[in-house]
Amino acid sequence: MSPGGVRGAAQGPGGLVPGGLYGGGGEPAAVEFHERQELVGRDLRTEEMVFNMGPQHPATHGVLRVVIRTDGEVVRALQPHVGNIHRCCEKIGESVPYYQWLPYVDRMDYLGAMCNEHLACMAIERLAGIEVPERAEYCRVIVAEVQRILSHIFAVGVYGLDLGAFTPFLHQFRERERGLDLLDHLSGGRLLYHYVRIGGVKRDLSPEWLDELRAFLDAVERRLPEYNTLLLHNRIFQDRTAGVGVIDRDTALRWGVTGPSLRAADVDWDCRRDVPYSVYDRFDFEVPHGHSGIAGVVGDCFQRHWVRVREVEESLKIVRQALAGLPEGPVLANLPASLRPPEGEVYVRAENPRGELAAYMVSRGKDTAYRIRCRGPSFSNIAVITEVGEGTLIADLVALIGSLDIVLGEVDR
Amino acid sequence: MSEPKDKTPPAPPRPDVGEPDPVTARALALLERRAPGAVLAHEPGGRHPWLRVGADRLREAARLLRDDPDLALDCCHLISGVDWPETGEMEVLYHLVSYARRPDAAYRRRPLKNDPFVCLRVRVPRDAPEVPTVMDLWTGADWHERETYDLLGIRFTGRKELHRILLPEDWPGHPLRKDWEYPADYHGVPIIPPEGL
Numbered sequence: 001m002s003p004g005g006v007r008g009a010a011q012g013p014g015g016l017v018p019g020g021l022y023g024g025g026g027e028p029a030a031v032e033f034h035e036r037q038e039l040v041g042r043d044l045r046t047e048e049m050v051f052n053m054g055p056q057h058p059a060t061h062g063v064l065r066v067v068i069r070t071d072g073e074v075v076r077a078l079q080p081h082v083g084n085i086h087r088c089c090e091k092i093g094e095s096v097p098y099y100q101w102l103p104y105v106d107r108m109d110y111l112g113a114m115c116n117e118h119l120a121c122m123a124i125e126r127l128a129g130i131e132v133p134e135r136a137e138y139c140r141v142i143v144a145e146v147q148r149i150l151s152h153i154f155a156v157g158v159y160g161l162d163l164g165a166f167t168p169f170l171h172q173f174r175e176r177e178r179g180l181d182l183l184d185h186l187s188g189g190r191l192l193y194h195y196v197r198i199g200g201v202k203r204d205l206s207p208e209w210l211d212e213l214r215a216f217l218d219a220v221e222r223r224l225p226e227y228n229t230l231l232l233h234n235r236i237f238q239d240r241t242a243g244v245g246v247i248d249r250d251t252a253l254r255w256g257v258t259g260p261s262l263r264a265a266d267v268d269w270d271c272r273r274d275v276p277y278s279v280y281d282r283f284d285f286e287v288p289h290g291h292s293g294i295a296g297v298v299g300d301c302f303q304r305h306w307v308r309v310r311e312v313e314e315s316l317k318i319v320r321q322a323l324a325g326l327p328e329g330p331v332l333a334n335l336p337a338s339l340r341p342p343e344g345e346v347y348v349r350a351e352n353p354r355g356e357l358a359a360y361m362v363s364r365g366k367d368t369a370y371r372i373r374c375r376g377p378s379f380s381n382i383a384v385i386t387e388v389g390e391g392t393l394i395a396d397l398v399a400l401i402g403s404l405d406i407v408l409g410e411v412d413r
Numbered sequence: 414m415s416e417p418k419d420k421t422p423p424a425p426p427r428p429d430v431g432e433p434d435p436v437t438a439r440a441l442a443l444l445e446r447r448a449p450g451a452v453l454a455h456e457p458g459g460r461h462p463w464l465r466v467g468a469d470r471l472r473e474a475a476r477l478l479r480d481d482p483d484l485a486l487d488c489c490h491l492i493s494g495v496d497w498p499e500t501g502e503m504e505v506l507y508h509l510v511s512y513a514r515r516p517d518a519a520y521r522r523r524p525l526k527n528d529p530f531v532c533l534r535v536r537v538p539r540d541a542p543e544v545p546t547v548m549d550l551w552t553g554a555d556w557h558e559r560e561t562y563d564l565l566g567i568r569f570t571g572r573k574e575l576h577r578i579l580l581p582e583d584w585p586g587h588p589l590r591k592d593w594e595y596p597a598d599y600h601g602v603p604i605i606p607p608e609g610l
Contacts (some may be wrong), residue, residue: 074529083579091588092563178497253487253512256553261513269512275528300497345461349490349528360493360506370587373493383556412579 046074052310053397055084061158061401062408068389075397078389080382082411093372096123097337101372108376109410110144111154112353114147114183118195119350123279123359124198126348135329136200137279143183143321145315146213149220150179151353152308153227155405160231160401161303163240168230175220184218187211187342191390199333210323211408216342217316224312232294234308241305243295245400249299255387256380257330259355260311261404263289264303265285271351275413284320285314301403308405338367352403356376374404376410417562433457436516440464440478440531447477463506463532468544475547477533478509485513489551492498492558494565495541496591501569503542507533537567546572564589 040171048071055065063084069077089108105120118140124398125132132140180190186209187193187202187365197201206215231237247257254266262269270287272280288310296302341363351359355377362371381404389397429606437457440465444452451470456463466474478486486509495504509531516529535544546569548554558569559578566587569575577584594605 021512076443083581086579088588094589256488256490256551264530267512269515271528272516277528344459347461347491347528347530347532349510349530356490358491358508362489362495371493371495373491375491379556382554383553387552 010022021377025083026309046072052285054395055081061406062399063289064406064408065403065412066385066389066397068394070394073393073395075389075392075394078397080385082337082379082382084107084412085408087409089374091370092364095368097367098341098369101369102197103192103194103373103398104189106194108374108408108413109352109354109357109407110191110376111151111407112147113192114196115350115352116353116357117193118144118278119348119352119357120196120357121196122350123346123348123361124339124341126346127344128198128339128364130333130335132200133330133333134279134327135309136331137206138322139201139205139331140196141280141283142203142205142213142319142326143193144321145319146179146183146216148315148353149312149319150176152312153179153220155353156227156231156305156308156312159402160237161406163237163400165231165234168227171223171230175216175223178216178219182209182212185212197332198339199335200331202332204331205326210326212246213319214323217319220312220318224309228309232306237294238302239320241301241399241403243300243302245301245320245388245392245394246297246299246401247384251387252299252386255384257355257384258377258380259352261304261308261355261381263287263298263400264307266290270347271356277348277350280318280320282325283318285317286310288314302398304405306405338342340365340367349375354410355381374413376413378404378406378410379413382411434462437462437464437531438485438523441475443484444474448473449568450466460555461532463534465536466527466532467538468535471533472545472547472550473581474533475507475509475550478533479550483514485511487511487513489547489554489557492554492561494561494567496587496589497537498591502536502537503539505535505537505561505567507535507547509533510553510609521598542567543570545567545570548572563587566590 050067050068050069053066053068054062054285065081065084067079067081068075087107089104090105102117102120105116108116127358141214153172153176157169160168184190185207186193237284247261247265249265249267252262252411253266257265266289268287271277273285273287291298292303294306343363343365345360345362347358347360349356357377358375360373361369364370385400385404389400392400415564430555434457441455444464448470451466452472453467454466456536478484488510489507490510491508493506496505497504510529527606537544541568544567546554546558556578558572559575561567562569562575563579564587576582586593595604598604
């Protein structure tokens with residue numbers, strides 16, 4: 001390679017950029033600039049453009065298509081289109097016996113599979129009047145909170161990626177992989193576990209696994225300040241998210257937004273504390289909500305990010321308390337081979353990493369449900385961008401969608 | 414029992430009906446006071462208390478429940494449709510919850526472990542299922558109504574145009590109806606129904 005190669009061509013006279021990178025002398029460029037300004041004022045035609053963002057856009061977290069009408073960089077109107085990965089979860093639930101439906105539930109929110117299973121089992125158990133052994137309830141809380149930690153770590157890391165920060169994503173994946181290994185050792189699956197069963201859990205937590213879990217919790221706790229240095233207390237990140245995509249309390253409630261996004265809008269509500277299910281009423285934890293005291297305004301992208309960061313800390317607390325109070329005993333109730341709940345209906349809700357998952361179930365005494373209806377929290381959470389996304393910049397729309405942390409598997413079910 | 418045969422299905426057995434659910438009781442008292450005759454039937458307690466109203470008075474009842482400061486049902490959590498071919502009816506259920514009112518400790522200790530909600534339900538004839546929209550009361554009802562239309566074919570009136578949301582616009586029929594048949598193919602792609610159906 002000669003010294004006068006490509007590099008020389010760009011610099012030398014007659015190369016790729018004649019006269020240097022900044023146009024050489026100041027005077028001629030200034031004149032040209034003024035001429036262009038006049039051109040814009042006089043003749044340049046402006047019009048609104050309609051185009052698709054997605055379904056294969058990297059910042060839409062799956063197959064979400066948003067049709068946006070733009071005026072330059074500003075989004076004037078938008079309409080999200082969902083349904084690309086509709087997998088008939090409800091139809092399947094009405095076609096197969098209760099036991100066989102459970103693996104499908106994992107696939108709704110594939111980043112919160114343990115929490116999905118937990119809710120589905122609770123609904124069926126209430127329908128059939130099944131008592132769950134106490135140790136199984138603790139196992140469920142432990143795996144659900146580990147799942148929440150993993151889901152929030154993923155959400156926080158990927159949010160940085162959406163906004164152009166690649167490094168935090170890689171750091172957080174280190175801990176996430178470790179957590180996935182943990183659940184893999186317990187259930188045999190990396191993402192879809194089928195660990196929580198009707199009447200309890202599949203297998204007991206072994207002492208070795210509990211040691212592994214404690215090491216994982218310590219690792220996450222040690223790393224949290226590092227993550228926060230990279231994103232939460234990063235001035236660029238704050239400038240990018242503070243005051244952007246504000247969803248106020250009224251808008252959030254009208255649209256049925258739940259979970260961290262609702263708490264960021266200063267609604268002090270967490271199903272685990274306010275309508276406790278399982279054994280959550282035995283644990284002491286805080287519900288982060290409202291303003292972080294760091295940057296931004298209530299209900300903006302920054303507060304949603306902050307709520308998730310804080311919830312990881314609270315989940316660590318819950319898992320540690322559950323480990324300390326883990327009782328002895330069986331982990332699975334004795335159940336008939338064919339489960340036939342008496343006629344009746346239930347409505348159950350639970351706090352998932354992304355918001356409130358709820359299920360309405362009707363039994364008519366058969367081994368298959370007559371009707372199963374699931375409320376995917378992401379379904380309501382993403383609908384709100386129709387209103388909130390209006391008038392934002394295209395780049396801020398990416399920040400808004402990322403901060404809602406949707407999983408399209410759950411939107412489409 | 415020699416009750417006159419009407420078209421309502423047999424009431425489900427009530428094995429665990431304890432005391433009346435306080436939230437539903439308050440909603441029932443409010444509707445009886447402010448909209449007499451709107452509540453056609455109700456289930457006061459048990460695992461799933463509910464209030465049935467006529468489709469023509471749904472919006473009135475929903476508005477009263479939403480605006481009552483005591484109940485403050487500020488969120489329409491879920492809208493579900495159920496098909497009842499035996500009686501020739503379809504049903505729409507509205508599960509309403511409040512984020513402004515936190516249930517007190519006594520409520521949470523109840524043995525049924527119910528979550529506080531108010532369930533409004535509406536029955537409409539199966540051959541012309543039409544229910545007025547509640548989208549102007551809770552904006553989030555928009556997508557839930559679209560989904561109920563998409564999967565069950567219940568039409569919501571008085572709102573902007575109803576479009577399918579999950580299925581393609583040209584999908585044949587509404588799959589969650591109990592008499593829906595799997596089509597032989599969709600745009601030339603054969604559809605093989607799961608075994609046992």
